Ligand SMILES: Cc1cc2ncn([C@H]3O[C@H](COP(=O)(O)O)[C@@H](O)[C@H]3O)c2cc1C
């Protein structure tokens with residue numbers, strides 16, 4: 001079944017140890033590159049090799065889908081924008097395209113549930129047109145939720161099989177911050193008002209309509225919090241289900257993923273429940289300005305790399321962080337060691353070796 005996952009294999013402990021030791025041999029005071037060092041160690045462990053190989057094929061996958069709630073005043077923009085933005089991404093004009101090009105990454109769009117005929121996207125993974133209006137009806141049928149999760153998994157397999165060495169997940173779909181807020185509230189046990197943000201920039205009246213929709217949907221979803229598939233079927237959507245399948249499958253395929261903001265964060269909560277331990281293969285690219293994103297990150301125990309007050313989606317915050325991953329790998333692989341460079345190491349009595357034996361991250 002599309003919803004059964006094998007136990008997650010953690011990133012490689014031996015490569016992790018070697019990377020921690022190598023960081024101490026490089027020509028810098030121990031620990032002086034801070035979290036950039038941890039990032040390099042994690043990527044070496046994900047690759048199972050130290051020094052790690054440069055990231056040569058970063059790939060961004062944007063999952064697009066519409067939402068029935070968008071017709072009820074929860075967004076500052078109309079639903080037509082979704083299909084129009086799919087075209088914009090395919091033409092290379094969206095923020096994610098520019099940020100991806102800046103990082104040497106390529107972008108793919110997967111139409112899972114766009115309400116209209118989206119222009120040519122590679123492969124057919126469409127589950128339905130728009131997900132159901134979650135405050136009154138289920139987002140998906142049982143067959144549809146299984147198809148959506150399977151689609152996300154198949155896309156992850158395709159990307160890994162064609163050489164992606166790091167994956168970035170993005171979202172596109174007017175209204176999608178509403179089901180995402182519901183999922184985060186349900187899975188973190190939070191009050192509706194604390195998860196409702198401005199999304200694309202709704203005004204006060206829009207915010208109140210959104211809060212009412214979140215409250216009603218949360219009531220429908222509350223009994224299902226221990227069943228992630230039932231939860232996303234009832235109060236999520238096809239795009240969120242596909243993202244969850246993609247995230248869990250990336251972990252199955254031992255491929256690192258950079259997470260984006262609230263929408264991807266909601267899918268990550270689902271994926272971690274579907275395949276516990278998957279989060280060891282993810283890094284949080286940024287902290288979105290959406291309040292529910294902070295709750296999702298805290299629940300997953302992930303600390304974001306960037307805090308730029310971004311609130312766009314499309315994978316933009318994750319792609320903005322991608323150059324840090326590339327830098328972290330190169331530092332660990334390309335810096336000279338004290339021995340190579342003829343630079344004196346720590347003075348006698350310094351405790352660099354103690355630090356090497358310290359607790360392992362990740
Ligand atoms: C032009 C435009 C480009 C976008 N790119 C991502 N989003 C983001 O905003 C939408 C979610 O916010 P809400 O829940 O308030 O509708 C999604 O399309 C998401 O991908 C965009 C939104 C717009 C308007």
Ligand SMILES: O=C(O)c1cccnc1
Nearest residue numbers: 261262263288311312313
């Ligand atoms: O954080 C996000 O994922 C987000 C925020 C606003 C709009 N769309 C997505």
